[in-house]
Amino acid sequence: MDIFASDLDNTLIYSYKRQIGTDKILAERYEGREVSYMTAYAHDALDQIFRHMLFVPVTTRSVEQYQRIWFSEVWTPKLALTTNGGVLLVDGQSDPQWYAESKQIAERAEAAMQQAEAILEDDPNRTLDVRRVDGLFVYSKSTNVPETMQHLRQGIDLSEVELFDNGVKIYVLPRALNKGEAVRRLRARFSEQTRVFAAGDSLFDLSLLAAADTVFYPQDLAYTAVQGQQVVQVTPEQGVFSDIIFRTLISHLAQKESNNFGCSL
Numbered sequence: 001m002d003i004f005a006s007d008l009d010n011t012l013i014y015s016y017k018r019q020i021g022t023d024k025i026l027a028e029r030y031e032g033r034e035v036s037y038m039t040a041y042a043h044d045a046l047d048q049i050f051r052h053m054l055f056v057p058v059t060t061r062s063v064e065q066y067q068r069i070w071f072s073e074v075w076t077p078k079l080a081l082t083t084n085g086g087v088l089l090v091d092g093q094s095d096p097q098w099y100a101e102s103k104q105i106a107e108r109a110e111a112a113m114q115q116a117e118a119i120l121e122d123d124p125n126r127t128l129d130v131r132r133v134d135g136l137f138v139y140s141k142s143t144n145v146p147e148t149m150q151h152l153r154q155g156i157d158l159s160e161v162e163l164f165d166n167g168v169k170i171y172v173l174p175r176a177l178n179k180g181e182a183v184r185r186l187r188a189r190f191s192e193q194t195r196v197f198a199a200g201d202s203l204f205d206l207s208l209l210a211a212a213d214t215v216f217y218p219q220d221l222a223y224t225a226v227q228g229q230q231v232v233q234v235t236p237e238q239g240v241f242s243d244i245i246f247r248t249l250i251s252h253l254a255q256k257e258s259n260n261f262g263c264s265l
Helices: 040-052 096-107 110-121 145-155 179-187 203-210 241-264
Strands: 002-006 024-030 033-039 054-057 079-082 087-090 131-133 137-141 161-166 169-174 195-199 214-218 230-234
Touching: 002 179, 024 040, 033 040, 033 241, 040 054, 040 241, 079 179, 087 096, 096 110, 096 179, 110 137, 110 145, 110 161, 110 169, 145 161, 145 169, 179 195, 179 203, 195 203, 195 241, 203 214, 214 241, 230 241
Parallel strands: 002 054, 002 195, 054 079, 195 214, 214 230
Antiparallel strands: 024 033, 079 087, 131 137, 137 169, 161 169
């Protein structure tokens, strides 16, 4: 079986601020506003992928944020990994065993996350309350991200946590609880013949890409391939990232179907 494990934001779906052409489909509405879109081609292609592969969204979004996304009128993903892989949704419901395992994995980073929460609470640059997202990692916002990040680096033990920023957003994530580890955990539930195709665009996705057999990433992401991987690096000149991903996947499906047909003759 083939699994397509994909990041969402800036990989499959795009903010209304991003230019992806006029032929696009609404993917997310928030507080009455249209905030995210897919290209029409990616939306239609995902229907085809869904019928032939196990599509697993893999996102740092919280469960609540993920559930705002609309993929299709007729289906929703059977499985989804949210909260940087810490939550496994099965038919939209959190798998309690998976979450318990994630809490145990994150426990080793608890002291550092508490340190981070204390630093952020006292940070004059902070513009959002300090949140523990789905109980698994620390999140807030800052008007001076470099300064806030410097305070965190100087004040917490970085051996068990990673620091990320995304614009004004600040993340303190357990090192052991990442997208790649989540995909490995999920993969263990399937047969050894399972092949994983993964796509991602940011530093959050490096571990996800490293856990896959075939990877898709944009040219500006500094990803170093793992031995034996098939790599598809996408340049801006080729078009919208999501569309190149799906064109390649559909070509793979066509080739696989052709090979199967040939074997049956």
